[in-house]
Amino acid sequence: MKRKITLKQIAKELDVSISTVSKALSNSKEISEDTTQKIQAFAKLYNYRPNNIALSLKNRKTKTIGILIPEIVHHFFSTVIRGIERVANRRGYNVIVGLSNESFTKEIINMELLANGSIDGFILSISKETLLKQDYHHFNATINQGIPIVMFDRVVNEVDCDKVIVDDFKGAFNAVESLIDKNCKNIALITTMDYVSVGKLRTQGYLEALEEHKMVADSNLILKIDDSLDVENNLDVLEAEIAQFLKSNPNIDGIFAVNELYAVSAMKVAKKIGLQIPDDIQVIGFTDGVLSKHASPSLTTVSQHGQKIGEQAANLLIDRLEAEDAEIDQYFSSSSRKPSYIKMVIETEIIERESTK
Amino acid sequence: MKRKITLKQIAKELDVSISTVSKALSNSKEISEDTTQKIQAFAKLYNYRPNNIALSLKNRKTKTIGILIPEIVHHFFSTVIRGIERVANRRGYNVIVGLSNESFTKEIINMELLANGSIDGFILSISKETLLKQDYHHFNATINQGIPIVMFDRVVNEVDCDKVIVDDFKGAFNAVESLIDKNCKNIALITTMDYVSVGKLRTQGYLEALEEHKMVADSNLILKIDDSLDVENNLDVLEAEIAQFLKSNPNIDGIFAVNELYAVSAMKVAKKIGLQIPDDIQVIGFTDGVLSKHASPSLTTVSQHGQKIGEQAANLLIDRLEAEDAEIDQYFSSSSRKPSYIKMVIETEIIERESTK
DNA sequence: TGTCAACACGAAAACGTTTTCGCTAAGAAT
DNA sequence: ATTCTTAGCGAAAACGTTTTCGTGTTGACA
Numbered sequence: 160m161k162r163k164i165t166l167k168q169i170a171k172e173l174d175v176s177i178s179t180v181s182k183a184l185s186n187s188k189e190i191s192e193d194t195t196q197k198i199q200a201f202a203k204l205y206n207y208r209p210n211n212i213a214l215s216l217k218n219r220k221t222k223t224i225g226i227l228i229p230e231i232v233h234h235f236f237s238t239v240i241r242g243i244e245r246v247a248n249r250r251g252y253n254v255i256v257g258l259s260n261e262s263f264t265k266e267i268i269n270m271e272l273l274a275n276g277s278i279d280g281f282i283l284s285i286s287k288e289t290l291l292k293q294d295y296h297h298f299n300a301t302i303n304q305g306i307p308i309v310m311f312d313r314v315v316n317e318v319d320c321d322k323v324i325v326d327d328f329k330g331a332f333n334a335v336e337s338l339i340d341k342n343c344k345n346i347a348l349i350t351t352m353d354y355v356s357v358g359k360l361r362t363q364g365y366l367e368a369l370e371e372h373k374m375v376a377d378s379n380l381i382l383k384i385d386d387s388l389d390v391e392n393n394l395d396v397l398e399a400e401i402a403q404f405l406k407s408n409p410n411i412d413g414i415f416a417v418n419e420l421y422a423v424s425a426m427k428v429a430k431k432i433g434l435q436i437p438d439d440i441q442v443i444g445f446t447d448g449v450l451s452k453h454a455s456p457s458l459t460t461v462s463q464h465g466q467k468i469g470e471q472a473a474n475l476l477i478d479r480l481e482a483e484d485a486e487i488d489q490y491f492s493s494s495s496r497k498p499s500y501i502k503m504v505i506e507t508e509i510i511e512r513e514s515t516k
Numbered sequence: 517m518k519r520k521i522t523l524k525q526i527a528k529e530l531d532v533s534i535s536t537v538s539k540a541l542s543n544s545k546e547i548s549e550d551t552t553q554k555i556q557a558f559a560k561l562y563n564y565r566p567n568n569i570a571l572s573l574k575n576r577k578t579k580t581i582g583i584l585i586p587e588i589v590h591h592f593f594s595t596v597i598r599g600i601e602r603v604a605n606r607r608g609y610n611v612i613v614g615l616s617n618e619s620f621t622k623e624i625i626n627m628e629l630l631a632n633g634s635i636d637g638f639i640l641s642i643s644k645e646t647l648l649k650q651d652y653h654h655f656n657a658t659i660n661q662g663i664p665i666v667m668f669d670r671v672v673n674e675v676d677c678d679k680v681i682v683d684d685f686k687g688a689f690n691a692v693e694s695l696i697d698k699n700c701k702n703i704a705l706i707t708t709m710d711y712v713s714v715g716k717l718r719t720q721g722y723l724e725a726l727e728e729h730k731m732v733a734d735s736n737l738i739l740k741i742d743d744s745l746d747v748e749n750n751l752d753v754l755e756a757e758i759a760q761f762l763k764s765n766p767n768i769d770g771i772f773a774v775n776e777l778y779a780v781s782a783m784k785v786a787k788k789i790g791l792q793i794p795d796d797i798q799v800i801g802f803t804d805g806v807l808s809k810h811a812s813p814s815l816t817t818v819s820q821h822g823q824k825i826g827e828q829a830a831n832l833l834i835d836r837l838e839a840e841d842a843e844i845d846q847y848f849s850s851s852s853r854k855p856s857y858i859k860m861v862i863e864t865e866i867i868e869r870e871s872t873k
Numbered sequence: 874t875g876t877c878a879a880c881a882c883g884a885a886a887a888c889g890t891t892t893t894c895g896c897t898a899a900g901a902a903t
Numbered sequence: 904a905t906t907c908t909t910a911g912c913g914a915a916a917a918c919g920t921t922t923t924c925g926t927g928t929t930g931a932c933a
Contacts, residue, residue: 162662163632165919176883181921191881210633212578213919215569216888223612223634231597234806237589244588244615253629255580255612258601272610275520276569276889277580305519394809420810427812449591452751453777453807455784522889533913538891548911570889573918633919 164205173201215276220484223253224476225278227269229261229286229313234448235465236284239311242469243282250477252279263288267297280307280476282469285315287386291354293317307483309476311468313356314502321475322502323468327357327445330461330507331364332371334443335415337509339372341441341516343413347380349401349421352387361417361445379408384421394424401428412440419444419451422458426514442514456513464505471503521562530558572633581833582635584614584626586643586670591805592822593641596668599826600639607834609636620645624654637664637833639826642672648711650674664840666833668825670713671859678832679859680825684714684802687818687864688721689728691800692772694866696729698798698873700770704737706758706778709744718774718802736765741778751781758785769797776801776808779815783871799871813870825862832858 170177175194183190183198184207190198215221224247228236240256247254255278257269266286273281281301289295290313298318302308311323338346348365351358362381369376382404384390390397401424405411414429416422422444426436434440436456444451447462479498527534532551540547540555541564547555572578581604585593597613604611612635614626623643630638638658646652647670655675659665668680695703705722708715719738726733739761741747747754758781762768771786773779779801783793791797793813801808804819836855 161660166921167919177920178884178922179882182882185921189881194881208628208632209921210573210919211629212569212572212633213888214921216567216573216890216918217920217922219888221569231601232591232594234589237594240588240613241615244613248626253612253614253634255610256597256601257610258598271565272568275565276567277610303518391809423810427810430812448806450806450810452748453780453784454810455787455812523891524889534890535892535914536912539912542891546911551911566891567889570918571891573888573920574890574892576918 163210164202164207165210166207169198169201169205169207173198220279220480221277222251223255223278224473225255225257225270225273225281225283227257227259227266227273227281227283229259229284231256231258234450235312235446235463238465239284239469239472242466242471243473244469245466246470246473247477250473252473252477259286259289261287263292263294270297270301274301274304274306278306279480280309282309282311282472282476284311285313287355290315290356307476307479309472309479311472312463315356319500321472321479321500323472323475323505324502325463325468325505325507327360328364328367330445330463331361331415331417332368333364333507333509334445334461335365335368336372337515338413338415338441338443339368339374341413343441344374345377345380345408345410346374346413346415347382347404347408347411349382349384349404349414349416349425351384351417358417365415380411390420397421397424398428401425402432405429405432405434414440414442416442416444419446419448419458419460422460422514423450423454426454426456426458436514437516441516443509447510451510451512454514459512459515460510462508462510464508468505471505475501475503520567521559521564522567523564526555526558526562526564530555577636577837578634579608580610580612580635581830582612582614582627582630582638582640584616584623584630584638584640586616586618586641588613588615591807592669592803592820595822596641596826596829599823599828600830601826602823603827603830603834607830609830609834616643616646618644620649620651627654627658631658631661631663635663636837637666639666639668639829639833641668642670644712647672647713664833664836666829666836668829669820672713676857678829678836678857680829680832680862681859682820682825682862682864684717685721685724687802687820688718688772688774689725690721690864690866691802691818692722692725693729694872695770695772695798695800696725696731698770700798701731702734702737702765702767703731703770703772704739704761704765704768706739706741706761706771706773706782708741708774715774722772737768747777754778754781755785758782759789762786762789762791771797771799773799773801776803776805776815776817779817779871780807780811783811783813783815793871794873798873800866804867808867808869811871816869816872817867819865819867821862821865828860828862832860 166177166180170180179190180198183195184202226243244254259266266289295317298308308320310320314322314324335346350362353359366376414425416425422442426442429440444458444460447460451458451460523534523537527537536547537555540552541559583600601611616623623646652674655665659677665677667677671679671681692703707719710716723733771782773782779799783799786797801815801817804817808815808817
């Protein structure tokens, strides 16, 4: 077991100074051709690679992006990570992942841990608990320390930073409008409680689409699921609620659900009740994931393009990081002007499948 | 924008030495109570936190685990990550994620990048291309540099390291045996090409279960899918192959599939053909994911307990990392004996759902 | 012969820690 | 009055880099 070789060891072995080795390896013309050759050959032989940690300390930047998300076992978030990782790698960055598990405290702990030098900037999506508490001081504190943040999906106006979102309102609006086009007269909404911003926006999209088409929103046709309970492990509860909902509203001929789980569950329940999809009832879900694609019938969804979100977020962050470098180089005082932030909107897209006509 | 405060700044501000500040903050009794109080108060006020990078450099360890997996948009891998992250966090470690994207080259590049000081050890699952090439030098090189590796799921005998796997053979064996118990007479196998070790083992389990019960394996009942093509985006190809397969073997009354996608697709096709599940044909899949749970009918599967795999892998790695520390402390020469490695087998479990009787 | 430039290299600082060792002054012991 | 402890603190090294600023040697030129 031979530990990685260092400049110091090479220097000692070849009887030159550390500086000479460093310069030779970076092809500085301060060093004679002979010496350079000798050193480079030796370094190659021993497979020398500069120690990243030492570089980070010296350069005061780590070339690492911190990702902080509520949950990783979730198709949307993993596609976002994939997108981030793609451009990060291409641009010479690594990603380090923290999971808040939807907990306010874990979010803070993770941020503080990573903010102490481990990363150059954050890409994150806010935990439910944080949204509920509406306490965003840790984000602002981090930004004030000079660590830029890019938020995606679950964002919040109270924090001034770059954001990448999908147009939840418009996505929902279009989905519902599409159902109307397909001749649905009584469109139900299955949604979450309101505190998650995206849920609220999607609900608004639903409401306004109805209004726009002179249809009255019937509060009986709106089912709000309490997602404080772990739905994944309480599928029966969810299905029972939906069954109850469908039975007491037999006139429903279209369903818009704010996520694919609700949509797929609704289809399952509808089939059990004896309804034909899409003949008796049509269904559209938000968030295009594996479930939608493989359900039977396959589910028409509003795709959020998670990977693209990740890619844009990474580009925004890295652009800002490298702009900072340039500023310093140009002797701009970094406090001279307030930076202006971008809110980037990724277009949603309706993917038509078998659950609609 | 105020950058994070350092020991040096505190020292200057309070007109003491850096050493004094450091000691005061760690409650060393070398420092008087007065000074300690003063320093701690000041540090708290300015929210001092030690710089992780500096600590890493000094301690020559980063308290970070590198995860290297073929793909993140995959339920099994994300559950494993969740498991790793859980115990890593509990034990004071962070995780940094690299994606090989099933590519040999990307696997190597990622490893080299992280191995240069960024991480203390790896937890990884081998990419398909690497398995195909059977070139494992980068793993051995990393281990020789003193960086421990724990492999999971896709492992290989040629590399000497800790491993966490499920008993693919036994899992498959049990699944098929369960189908036999449920009175299936002609059990089909839908599998992948043989080079991925887990696929091979699961196929063997299938074969031996048949043999054990005096049933003859009929090669016509084995469908090998070429997974070099991106199945997720070529679902129709997959379904066509399965349809063809089922039609030319109308006697099939049970299907064992080596992953849930194949299983769910098989169910979909079977339903289209007019077969009733589980009355005409019963189906069991390997790998318990979201698809299985939400398919209709829901799919009986062999659960791999991904999260547990991740937890065990993390524990194995951290145990070894901390054992190394202890060895050095005790003046053991680290090359004195060859360490012995553990292969940990996680029990699989059949989760009965609606696709079997 | 004396001056100067160019060349080739080394010393040292810096990034932010922790820790070992040494130093000073005050009080205790002889 | 002299020596010994000990409390309280600082200097410096170390982790592995990069980079700035010397410095000595050589050869050219006046």
